[in-house]
Amino acid sequence: MQNQPSSPPAKKGGAGVWFLILVLVVAGLIYWNQQKGGEDNVVPTNTETKTEIPGGVLKLGVIMPLSGDAAIYGDNELKGVQIAVSEINAAGGVDGAQIELVVEDGKCNPEGGAAAGNKLVNVDMVKFIIGGACSGETLGFTTLTGENQVLSISPSATSPAITDAGAYVFRTAPSDALAGSIAANYAFTDLGAKTAAIIYETTDYAQGLEKTFKDTFTALGGEVVIDEGFATGDKDFTAQVLKTKNKMPDVVYVVPQSPATGILVIKQLKSTNVTSALLTAEVLASDTVLADNEVFLDGLTVIEPFYDQTAAKAAAFLASYKAENADPEFPFFAASAYSDVYLLAEAIEAVGYDTTKGAAYLTGLKNWSGALGTISFDANGDVLTSYAIKKADGGVYDQVKVVTP
Amino acid sequence: MDIYLQIAWNSLTIAALIAMMAASFTLIYSVTRVVHVAHGGVVLASGYFFYFGWTHGFGFVGAAALAVILAAILGVAINALVYEPLRRRRPLTGTAGMLASVAALIVIQNLLLAVWSSHTIVLHTPLERVASWAVGPLVVTPVSVLILSVAIPVFVFCALLMRFTKVGRAMRAVSDHEEMAEVVGINSKRIRMMSFAFFSAIGGLAGVLAALFYNLQPPYAVGFAVDAFSTAIVGGIGSLGGTVVAAIFINTLTNLGGFWMTAGIKTLFAFVVVFLFLLLRPQGIFGKKRR
Numbered sequence: 001m002q003n004q005p006s007s008p009p010a011k012k013g014g015a016g017v018w019f020l021i022l023v024l025v026v027a028g029l030i031y032w033n034q035q036k037g038g039e040d041n042v043v044p045t046n047t048e049t050k051t052e053i054p055g056g057v058l059k060l061g062v063i064m065p066l067s068g069d070a071a072i073y074g075d076n077e078l079k080g081v082q083i084a085v086s087e088i089n090a091a092g093g094v095d096g097a098q099i100e101l102v103v104e105d106g107k108c109n110p111e112g113g114a115a116a117g118n119k120l121v122n123v124d125m126v127k128f129i130i131g132g133a134c135s136g137e138t139l140g141f142t143t144l145t146g147e148n149q150v151l152s153i154s155p156s157a158t159s160p161a162i163t164d165a166g167a168y169v170f171r172t173a174p175s176d177a178l179a180g181s182i183a184a185n186y187a188f189t190d191l192g193a194k195t196a197a198i199i200y201e202t203t204d205y206a207q208g209l210e211k212t213f214k215d216t217f218t219a220l221g222g223e224v225v226i227d228e229g230f231a232t233g234d235k236d237f238t239a240q241v242l243k244t245k246n247k248m249p250d251v252v253y254v255v256p257q258s259p260a261t262g263i264l265v266i267k268q269l270k271s272t273n274v275t276s277a278l279l280t281a282e283v284l285a286s287d288t289v290l291a292d293n294e295v296f297l298d299g300l301t302v303i304e305p306f307y308d309q310t311a312a313k314a315a316a317f318l319a320s321y322k323a324e325n326a327d328p329e330f331p332f333f334a335a336s337a338y339s340d341v342y343l344l345a346e347a348i349e350a351v352g353y354d355t356t357k358g359a360a361y362l363t364g365l366k367n368w369s370g371a372l373g374t375i376s377f378d379a380n381g382d383v384l385t386s387y388a389i390k391k392a393d394g395g396v397y398d399q400v401k402v403v404t405p
Numbered sequence: 406m407d408i409y410l411q412i413a414w415n416s417l418t419i420a421a422l423i424a425m426m427a428a429s430f431t432l433i434y435s436v437t438r439v440v441h442v443a444h445g446g447v448v449l450a451s452g453y454f455f456y457f458g459w460t461h462g463f464g465f466v467g468a469a470a471l472a473v474i475l476a477a478i479l480g481v482a483i484n485a486l487v488y489e490p491l492r493r494r495r496p497l498t499g500t501a502g503m504l505a506s507v508a509a510l511i512v513i514q515n516l517l518l519a520v521w522s523s524h525t526i527v528l529h530t531p532l533e534r535v536a537s538w539a540v541g542p543l544v545v546t547p548v549s550v551l552i553l554s555v556a557i558p559v560f561v562f563c564a565l566l567m568r569f570t571k572v573g574r575a576m577r578a579v580s581d582h583e584e585m586a587e588v589v590g591i592n593s594k595r596i597r598m599m600s601f602a603f604f605s606a607i608g609g610l611a612g613v614l615a616a617l618f619y620n621l622q623p624p625y626a627v628g629f630a631v632d633a634f635s636t637a638i639v640g641g642i643g644s645l646g647g648t649v650v651a652a653i654f655i656n657t658l659t660n661l662g663g664f665w666m667t668a669g670i671k672t673l674f675a676f677v678v679v680f681l682f683l684l685l686r687p688q689g690i691f692g693k694k695r696r
Contacts, residue, residue, distance in 0.1 A: 067522075067523045068523045068524075069523070069524060069525050069622075071522075071523065071524065072524070202669065228667060228668045228669060229667070229668075229669040230668070230669055231669060233622075233624055233628075235619040235620070235622070235625065235628070236419065236619065237668075238415045238419070238660065239659075239660055239663030239664055239668035239671055240663075240668045240669075242408065242411060242412060242415065242660075242664065243664060243668060245408075245411075245544075246408045258525075260524065260525030260527065260620070260622075261525070263527055264525075264527075264619075264620055267533070271537050271544075271546045271548075272537065272544050272546070273537055273539070273544050292527075292529075293527065295533055295534060296533070
């Protein structure tokens with residue numbers, strides 16, 4: 001306060017000099033970057049040969065939730081990625097280049113995904129990304145990666161919106177356009193439900209399921225009597241639960257973004273004596289989550305992508321996963337992330353360090369055999385799979401049936 | 406009609422829980438003149454202390470006692486480390502204390518994040534195995550009975566303490582006029598410390614109940630602070646009775662709103678109420694009108 005009068009003149013002069021320096025540095029950087037970009041551009045114009053991996057090191061971006069409730073997915077998937085990378089590196093790398101991972105926290109939301117994508121694309125200059133784990137997170141960066149022709153492949157983002165997210169976006173988890181309608185079909189046909197309640201988290205993933213379930217259930221002749229959302233981070237679901245209890249529908253379809261909120265909703269449903277059949281998506285389809293919450297989750301029916309853990313490649317992967325880590329909560333997601341690294345490595349070995357050719361290569365890939373079984377991509381970069389319907393009984397999930405759409 | 410009875414019961418349960426946080430918050434303010442928003446952090450930390458005690462073999466009551474004691478210590482520590490040093494420079498009124506308190510809240514939340522990570526912690530206590538009771542058309546959960554049977558005696562106890570005990574009278578004296586209280590021989594610094602200890606313990610008790618009701622997650626610290634602050638505003642800052650009435654009023658309204666309209670936006674109703682009160686009746690339900 002006291003030395004205020006003396007400081008402004010000095011500050012003014014100082015600021016001017018600093019501003020000038022800033023302008024010069026920025027201008028210099030822009031000039032340098034353009035020069036560098038110009039040099040870089042010379043190489044890819046040669047379409048005859050395979051584009052070499054620059055610097056002999058293949059930088060692979062990874063966008064996963066590493067904090068928050070969804071970190072459970074990021075944990076499983078990152079371990080899957082790391083196992084694949086160490087296997088490939090030990091076997092000599094991709095075209096002789098060792099893979100180096102650049103991992104960013106996508107926080108399972110669009111803002112986090114955008115920030116992570118921005119950093120990977122503009123700072124680390126990666127051309128290939130594994131991720132994101134969540135749909136919102138993935139949709140947060142697909143515009144940016146599409147503009148920069150960065151190829152991404154997601155192990156677990158299942159929102160139907162990702163189908164149209166661009167030519168450079170792939171995924172090895174099936175779109176929920178199917179999962180929601182399979183859930184609705186099962187509720188209406190197998191359970192004989194005529195009325196349904198939907199309680200969902202207002203995220204891209206859960207809203208995708210909510211919409212497809214509602215459309216299919218209504219088309220079949222059923223009635224959705226309650227359709228209530230809740231925001232991520234909400235802790236009190238008494239209003240949603242009470243409305244459900246008031247209508248007491250035949251089935252309640254609960255769609256959380258992460259296991260923790262799902263458990264809380266089901267806990268409140270059960271303690272309010274809602275006796276409807278409970279149906280949910282893959283988020284709660286984890287054996288470890290079930291084992292920890294046996295009391296609440298008993299009788300719960302889950303619908304998840306079918307995944308044969310006993311097939312040779314799947315079993316081999318799970319064995320090496322369990323050798324280094326605790327059992328994965330979501331084996332499908334871990335195996336999916338593991339497969340994604342192999343898919344990218346194979347594409348780069350086949351067509352070179354070129355994302356446009358890589359995208360064309362993946363689109364044309366049919367009956368690729370890996371830890372997920374045999375998969376093929378369609379023209380939109382989506383994968384087709386069957387679904388398993390399981391029911392919690394005494395702390396374990398029993399498979400009720402497998403549905404192939 | 407039955408459903409409205411259930412809404413009333415649910416609202417009462419949540420109101421009791423929030424009123425415990427808001428009452429301790431508002432009484433701290435009335436004695437020390439600090440807008441102690443870090444109280445939300447103390448409340449949540451207590452839930453984590455309870456979780457720690459419960460998973461380390463303290464037993465249910467033992468873990469709750471541990472949590473309440475640690476919450477009281479945390480409250481006293483914040484007062485000693487943050488508010489008292491500031492107070493030595495100038496009287497702690499207005500925004501200075503509140504800003505310091507917001508900083509303390511953020512520090513607590515991040516410490517909880519660092520120690521227990523950002524995962525939601527689900528408390529598995531024997532309570533979850535007790536089935537809900539059907540009382541006529543009402544479904545009554547064990548946790549809601551526990552909340553009400555703790556909260557009601559706590560409010561009665563607070564009211565009696567403030568009115569009839571020597572400490573309570575001293576607290577009110579400091580609240581009314583700090584310098585005058587000093588003149589008649591009350592050690593105001595000691596009274597401030599005691600109110601932080603006592604009301605943080607009550608907040609801690611609310612934190613234990615909240616942990617059983619909502620599970621545990623670091624961002625709840627801010628949520629609890631907002632709940633306590635807004636309820637205290639509507640109730641009239643410093644008024645115990647007003648805070649209880651305000652909690653029931655706000656929560657009944659939000660639950661009814663959630664039931665009639667979409668449940669996802671029910672917190673909106675709470676903020677509309679707070680806004681209307683700030684606009685039309687800034688002194689709160691029972692608050693004294695300022696000149």
